[in-house]
Amino acid sequence: MILDIALIIFLFMTVVFILALIKKDNSIVDVFWGIGFIIIMIYSLIQSGEVDLRKMIVSLLVFLWGLRLSYHIMMRNTGRGEDFRYKNWRNTWKFFIIRSFFQIFMLQGLVMLIVSTPIWYINMHSTGLPGIWDIIGLFIFGTGFMTEMIADHQLALFKKNPANSGKIMTTGLWSVSRHPNYFGEALVWWGISFYALGLHNGWYVLISPVVMTLLLRFVSGVPMIEKKYEGRADWEAYKSETPAFVPYIKGL
DSSP states (O other), X not given: OHHHHHHHHHHHHHHXXXXXXXXXXXXXXXXXXXXXXXXXXXXXXXXXXXXXXXXXXXXXXXXXXHHHHHHHHHHHHTTTOSOHHHHHHHHHOSSHHHHHIIIIIIHHHHHHHHHTHHHHHHHTSOOOSOOHHXXXXXXXXXXXXXXXXXXXXXXXXXXXXXXXXXXXXXXXXGGTXXXXXXXXXXXXXXXXXXXXXXXXXXXXXXXXXXXXHHIIIIISSHHHHHHTTTTOXXXXXXXXXXXXXXXXXXXX
16 A cells, blocks of 8 residues: 555645646645645545544544644735745755755655555554554644644734734743644644554554654754744744743753
8 A cells, every 4th residue: 555655645746746836836835735644544544445443533633633734824824925945945946846846845745655654554454443552642642733723823813913023922832832833743643653553563653753753853843943033132032941842841
């Protein structure tokens, strides 16, 4: 099934790339990120040929997470133009079109293949009845989903207020983590992955949350966002007092 999933992701990302060329906005790839996982979930569930309680629960969780995230990013980006990160690459990269195809869309497709491991791994196995790992997974997923959703909502309300123009969000969940939305997303994938731990060799799927956590904390999440604010006095003060990722834990 993994080759089928890889092909579907390749075709999906190619279509998104073409849409980005038409719109001249590579940041639409973020809008389609959650949708891609929903497509993987639906395909792998259909291909499994059987549906049980664990598969139904995981499929519902993936659907809720993916739909909410894609809708949130779509609404956030409407009328704003291309995100500053993608715009910077557009202005600085040579051979921009071919480079963006591989370095943005295909690279995100590869990450999607790795992070989606628990989805298709669970769907390709006869999973039986849920157990203790499922209960723990649901708790972790629920914590992460609510953290991500509340953080996004708080930031959206903050930015809607004209009085906050140019200011940094430092209240609510943002007072205990500089990136609570990213922390919540990492928890989502730890939670989903725990549903596979009761399966034969299910621990393999932990590559999903490990990769997602490392990317968000050290590669494409925290560092890229924070680079925008480097040198600002208010940012440096906030940074010195607030953990980057894990709430209340300095250095993380």
